[in-house]
Amino acid sequence: MKFSISSTIGLLFLCLAPSLQAQTIPAYVSKNDRRIMEEYIRFLSIPNVSADTLNIRKNAAFIQEMMVSRGIKAELLSGTTPGVTPAVFGEIKTPGATKTIGFYAHYDGQPVNPKQWYAGVEPFKPVLITAPLESGGKIMGPYKPGEAVNPDWRILGRGSADDKAGVMAILNAYEALTKTGKRLNANIKFLFEGEEEVGSIHLNEIFRQHKTKLQADLWIIIDAPRHVSGRKTIVYGVRGDVNMHLTVYGAKRPLHSGNYGNWAPNPALKLAQLLASMKDDKGQVLVKGFYDDVTPLTATEQKALSQIPDQDAQLKKELGIHSPERLDQSLAEGIMQPTLNINGLQSANVGSMASNVIPTKAEAVLDLRLVKGNDYRKQAEKVIAHIKSRGFHVINREPTEEDRRQYPNLIKITVEHGYNAQRTPMDLPIARSIQAAVQSTTKEPLVLIPSMGGSLPLYLFEEILETKVITVPIVNYDNNQHAENENVRIQYLWEGIETIAAIMGARF
Amino acid sequence: MKFSISSTIGLLFLCLAPSLQAQTIPAYVSKNDRRIMEEYIRFLSIPNVSADTLNIRKNAAFIQEMMVSRGIKAELLSGTTPGVTPAVFGEIKTPGATKTIGFYAHYDGQPVNPKQWYAGVEPFKPVLITAPLESGGKIMGPYKPGEAVNPDWRILGRGSADDKAGVMAILNAYEALTKTGKRLNANIKFLFEGEEEVGSIHLNEIFRQHKTKLQADLWIIIDAPRHVSGRKTIVYGVRGDVNMHLTVYGAKRPLHSGNYGNWAPNPALKLAQLLASMKDDKGQVLVKGFYDDVTPLTATEQKALSQIPDQDAQLKKELGIHSPERLDQSLAEGIMQPTLNINGLQSANVGSMASNVIPTKAEAVLDLRLVKGNDYRKQAEKVIAHIKSRGFHVINREPTEEDRRQYPNLIKITVEHGYNAQRTPMDLPIARSIQAAVQSTTKEPLVLIPSMGGSLPLYLFEEILETKVITVPIVNYDNNQHAENENVRIQYLWEGIETIAAIMGARF
Known part of the structure; x- marks a missing residue:
């Protein structure tokens, strides 16, 4: 018997291949978990509030390093406005690929108020916890390099779940895939944004400026939590969002x-009365036309919605909620509707700082979530019209003497930059491929959600890049996203890496 | 012509007397204004928030020194509770006097939030201002010892008006009186309390412990502002006061x-709805029985009330108020009624600290002012009954898991120690003497107020010491008492010294 060179190479491949192919993504992650942890903790230690431009740029630089060390050429994309926080971009071309799949995450986080975090914890000095302290968890201190990683524990720190988890899972999925010799079937693009938590205010510029570079058949958004049931989740749409800041004025000085009292008008009372007028006892928004403009769900979406596991009872128990705000709809159903939420209230001081004053002003921040069909400007205008109908004179700056003389009820309203909702049809072929890839990593049925509750400016992908977009959430639902004590379950990070690797290796 | 010894002495007296008697109290103050200012600034530089026990004691020690330097033997009076902030007491016996008049002021101040003060100003580093900055005033920096004093300017700092002004005016009135050779007709007592701003929580103990020492025919309270008209003012009563702290709960975590949203209940909305339910659009409190129990005014009181100058129009202009909360009554009339005021509101954050969360809790602090006839416990109970009638389950501690499971609406209510109102009849002979003494220092008619809007625990003087009590306010009405940028007009301090000296020298 003779051995040809090609068959020798073939044999060589057969000898090598098992050792490569036998190593699954979870096995690779498990073997490298200490290194991944150590790098992630360093990433989380760089403060990432958007307004902190110096540190935001350090985050971008850190991501570039992570990409370069994985063989991905990284570059910063800016918009046309000078000084805009850059997005980090990278690209991998796959010979023979006919499709291009982009992966998006954001590296900025919500503002922090360290006083509201667990005692002794600083939002940008991540620590490990066994579980949330409210559920009997313990703070285990910072992760020490080289220490064994317990996947049941959590990392506590700003950005740990929203959304540095997305950045780290995408890059480690790519690493795991290449290091275990798995094959890519599509071109891969990476985009990490730094202004998501301030409304992605320059993403449109970046998209317009780099439209060709960002072209893809589908962008996958890695952000937001998996379904409460813990099952792997795909989300086909997001809500739009717009914030409104209200300030009601009283006397010029406290x-x-x-x-x-009660001769001088109390702005805290006026604000309370105004806010109370916005919803009835059953949680229905009373703003005229608030629920108009909503695009109804298709039959497929309606069916998917009906199959979402009902976790309301479990959630109520966990969150200490006796009954939801609206008794007539489930959490999943409610998400298909626009909402009006009070994010914050402030007038003078409470607790030990309180004093016997009539405050000079009272402030509230409202958050309007929008669904397909809503326009954010129009939705905000409906609320402004409601406020006017309650006898308020609306201004967009501090009141003048003349304003105070002329109007009994003065309110300053600032409408932040907002954006509209987006929804991708579930039965597109490329959407079905993604569903199959994610399903290949789990035995449990996926949770398919027509639209998630949260907001991302995904309409920009559709409108500017003219591409489809689907969200694949990876973090635990109880992550305290946007609030104090944000955390991520380590096991979810590991599973997220596996999910993303499956999508990167999917056939289209 | 012969000169007898006695006539020589008489002549000597005639030669000396003009230099003594010609010096009026205002002249004495004017000549000594730099020294008085310098001492007052040092006094205001000692922080005086009640909770700051170390500094509070430094204030007491400073007052003792001021008394001793004026020939008044000073002692600290404590209650039966160990560690109680002491009151400072002193006494001057006048040979042949048949009456004893006490002078009371308090040396503690309201809590401060330095961030809310004018930029660059610290509450306990007093500075001079030409006028409030809102009215075009300027900050002139700290008073430099020896510098000329402009009586039209103001001293800015915590306690400058409420109520270290009372302490300094009483002690300087006594000094001016004795240094200008004026005669006392009554025994004089001094009492300076250190816990007034936390509700005089131990004054009852101090009164019981030192009842004999504190015996007097009348106590004069030097606190609160003169009438808005600027005219000198006597007040015969005060309102009672009780604070309630409310916390409405949402989900256990943000x-x-x-x-x-809006599946999880929003505690900020629930609180807004609750507060809105407490008053109608016309400012009338809707709590059941809120206006019951009020003792009607006598004919004399009714007449005095009708003669109080109507300054509502001026006040509205100055304060930037279009129309008062209640259109059916004047400020002076409103003060004869119990009130319900929101002192502060807080839920999560507003402004740049705001984030898109459903808050875990929403807090409010209420302030109930009481009039003669009200009992503070009963008044708070009426509000609690109202809250219960709105479907809330009331607790007095953080909610348990069981509470959260059982009740859709949970509220924690803490009722602070409060006290009742007090009112002295205007036509008592001793009250008429005081009126004559104050009137002797001004050509303008006095403003006689049956009860002021503010609260002091004056019922304790009646109930424990069994003595009458009258308030003589000395500071400007626009002093930002209890709030940021507290200030006192220097001219009002000088006039206050003159007023008090006249009372000390009054005939009964």
Whole structure:
């Protein structure tokens, strides 16, 4: 018997291949978990509030390093406005590929108020916890390099779940895929944004500026939590969002509540009365036309919605909620509707800082979530019209003497930059391929959600890049996203890496 | 002509007397204004928030020194509770006097939030201002010892008006009186309290412990502002006061407003709805029985009330108020009624700290002012009954899991120690003497107020010491008492010294 060179190479391949192919993505992650942890903790230690431009750029630089060390050429994309926080971009061309799949995550986080975090914890000095402290968890201190990683524990720190988890899972999925010799079937693009938590205010510029570079058949968004049931989840749409800041004015200076109350008008009471007028006892928004403009769900979407596991009872128990705000709809159904939420209230001080004054002003921040069909400007205008109908004169700056003289009820309203909702049809062929890839990593049925509750400016992908977009959430639902004590379950990070690797290796 | 010894002495007296008697109290103050200012600034530089026990004691020690330097033997009075902030007491016996008049002021101040003060100003580093900055005033920096004093300017700092002004005016009135050779007709007592701003929580103990020492025919309270008209003012009563702290609960942890809104109940909305239910559009309190129990005014009181100058129009202009909360009554009339005021509101964050969350809780602080006839416990109970009638389950501690499971609406209510109102009849002979003494220092008619808007625990003087009590306010009405940028007009301090000296020298 003779051995040809080609068959020798073939034999060589057969000898090598098992050792490569036998190593699954989970096995690779498990073997490398200490290194991945150590790098992630360093990433989380760089403060990432959008306004902190110096540190934001350090985050971008850190991501570039992570990409370069994985063989991905990285570059910063800016918009046309000078000084815009850059997005980090990278690209891998796959010979023979006919499709291009982009992976998006954001590296900025919500503002932090360290006083509201667990005692002794700083939002940008990540620590490990065994579980949330409210559920009997313990703070285990910082992760020490080289230490064994317990996947049941959590990493506590700003950005740990929303959305540095996305950045780290995407890059480690690519690493795991290449290091275990798996094959890519599509071209891969990477995009990491730094202004998502301030409304992606320059993403449109970046998209317009780099439209060709960002072209893809589908962008996959890695952000937001998996379904409450813990099952792997695909989300085909997001809600739009717009924030409104309200300030109701009282007297020009704070007044002694004994000497002037209740002669001087109290702005805290006026604001309370105004906010109370916005919803009835059943949680229905009373703003005229608030639920108009909503595009109804298709039959497929309606069916998927009906199959989402009902976790309301479990959630109520976990969150200590006796009954939801609206008794007539489930959480999943409610998400298909626009909402009006009070994010914050402030007037003078409470607790030990309180004093017997009539405050000079009272502030509230409203958050309007929008669904397919809503226009954010129009939705905000409906609320402004409601406020006017309650006898308020609306201004967009501090009141003048003349304003105060002329109007009994003065309110300053600032409408932040908002954006509209987006929804991708579930039965597109490329959408079905993604579904199959994710399903290949789990035995449990996926949760398919027509639209998630959260907001991302995904309409920009459709409108500017003219591409489809689907969200694949990876983090635990109880992550305290946007609030104090944000955390991520380590096991979810590992599973997220596996999910993303499956999508990167999917056939279309 | 012969000169007898006695006539020589008489002549000597005639030669000396003009230099003594010609010096009026205002002249004495004017000549000594730099020294008085310098001492007052040092006094204001000692922080005086009640909770700051170390500094509070430094204030007491400073007052003792001021008394001793004026020939008044000073002592600290404590209650039966160990560690109680002491009151400072002193006494001057006048040979042949048949009456004893006490002078009371307090040396503690309201809590401060330095961030809310004018930029660059610290509450306990007093500075001079030409006028409030809102009215075009300027900050002139700290008073430099020896510098000329402009009586039209103001001293800015915590306690400058409420109520270290009382302490300094009483002690300088006594000094001016003795240094200008004026005669006392009554025994004089001094009492300076250190816990007034936390509700005089131990004054009852101090009164019981030192009842004999504190015996007097009348106590004069030097606190609160003169009438808005600027005219000198006597007040015969005060309102009672009780604070209530409300906390409405939402989910156990902060929730992403997109993923959970409006399924998870929003405590800020619930609180707004609750507060809105407490008053109608016309400012009338809707709590059942709120206006019951009020003792009607006598004919004399009714007449005095009708003669109080109507300054509502001027006040509205100055304060930037279009129309008062209640259109059916004047400021002076409103003060004869119990009130319900929102002192502060807080839920999560507003402004640049805001994030898209459903808050876990929403807090409010209420301030109930009481009039003669009200009992503070009963008044708070009426509000609690109202809250219960709105479907809330009331607790007095953080909610348990069981509470959360059982009740859709949970509220924690803490009722602070409060006290009742007090009112002295205007036509008592001793009250008429005081009126004559104050009137002797001004050509303008006095403003006689049956009860002021503010609160002091004056019922304790009546109930424990069994003595009458009258308030003589000395500071400007626009002093930002209890709030940021507290200030006192220097001219009002000088006039206050003159007023008090006249009372000390009054005939009974």
